[in-house]
Amino acid sequence: MRYSPSVTQLIAELAKLPGIGSKSAQRLAFHILSLEKSQVKDLTEAIVSAHHNTRLCQECQNYTDEDPCAICSDTRRDRSTICVVESPKDVSTIERTREYKGLYHVLHGVYSPLQNVGLDALKIKELFSRLQRHDDIREIILATNQTAEGEATAMYISRLVKPSGIKVTRIASGLPMGSDIEFADDITLSKALKARHDF
């Protein structure tokens, strides 16, 4: 005996979610079965409503309820700088630092031929059309992840943007704050040495 058809179906659907294996899917399914009807309604309505209401901001391609999004339509932000990130999560992570006051551009992925993600799948065309529409952009900060894919994507965008005369920068890599040199990996350590600065 396995589970009943509708429970099996629920477990299968939950196991499709990222980071949810078959054990977690079972645990989630049984939790859902134990909920009150109103709680199930809250959950499914939140899913449907978020999916229905959310679109991509025509400017920065971030998820938003209103187009343009809150950041792109905020007149207090520095419109001369665009920080290019891989995913919407990265926007919220950078916002949390309260350090950055410019705009963003979300690529929705990185160039990853091994995972069948080509450059066409990224919002790079949208970035260029944005650079053409707005002539007040002075700097593009490439804040893709410090991975092979993130580096390759940053390199590609950099080569395409540079001829236009816009300044292109990359967020620094180095030893994380609070870390021990003893436990740093070789690549990080050699990058940190090369990028040493006066003190």
Add this chain to the structure above:
Amino acid sequence: MRYSPSVTQLIAELAKLPGIGSKSAQRLAFHILSLEKSQVKDLTEAIVSAHHNTRLCQECQNYTDEDPCAICSDTRRDRSTICVVESPKDVSTIERTREYKGLYHVLHGVYSPLQNVGLDALKIKELFSRLQRHDDIREIILATNQTAEGEATAMYISRLVKPSGIKVTRIASGLPMGSDIEFADDITLSKALKARHDF
């Protein structure tokens, strides 16, 4: 800036699920936003339909689409033995061994005063009404977890059942197969020593 209201709401709902922290809830939410409309429909319909179709089997209290459940209505199973488990997951785990041919009884929890789970919250009354309805039950196997709460619950049921003359057994505890004695904890090891058998 945080996320838009409907995305914030979705993250909050997902973070209520067991084992899903705020980071996982964010990742799941963004995954859901990236799905096709039909995939979102599959997910929410699976949730609603599993919750709607699933009830408790009046006999064993396991989740089921039809009452009595597939195990309780299977005439080939040994109706003289009931294996008492904490949760529906445990039924499927024991079934996987293909070792057990009797019936089950699902308590839906264990006695855990610290987490405000009293004996009333468990399906113990239902177990006794079952023992009264069926006079062909010869053995109750207590297969609650080998934890303080599982032991206490097993002890409680054992004391209540024994006067009726029904045999009460507890699944064995000892060293797991493939394990090293060196790494066994003291309680497991002393239980394994006490429960030694001829070889």
